[in-house]
Amino acid sequence: HLLKAITMDGKLGTVSISHSAIEDYVEKVGIRLKDVKDIKAKVKCKRDGIYVFCKIAISAGSSIPMLADRIGEEVKNAAEAIFGIFGIKEVKIFVDKIITEQAKEDDVQPGRRYY
Numbered sequence: 001h002l003l004k005a006i007t008m009d010g011k012l013g014t015v016s017i018s019h020s021a022i023e024d025y026v027e028k029v030g031i032r033l034k035d036v037k038d039i040k041a042k043v044k045c046k047r048d049g050i051y052v053f054c055k056i057a058i059s060a061g062s063s064i065p066m067l068a069d070r071i072g073e074e075v076k077n078a079a080e081a082i083f084g085i086f087g088i089k090e091v092k093i094f095v096d097k098i099i100t101e102q103a104k105e106d107d108v109q110p111g112r113r114y115y
Helices: 019-031 064-083 101-106
Strands: 005-009 014-018 036-046 049-059 088-099
Touching (some): 019 049, 036 064, 049 064, 064 088
Parallel strands (some): 049 088
């Protein structure tokens, strides 16, 4: 059974954070990383924790294992620091596109979403 939002108790009442708010923030965190050219995030909240799925486009020559670890760390750190969420169970990375230097010059336009 999936939950629609993450809910926690605050000092003055309940605080709920929607999936889309977390997804938007994960995308902002991910796109700041050097070799990430585009990112689309999905969050699934289950009773046992939070699962984050990131579909990314990266620069050719990037170390995929290192980049995946960095995205996972950044997502986890942001979830803890910004949202107060300590239940990240898994961050899955799906590399959907590798962009070469030539493609960057010809096809990649700043601000264009590839997903």
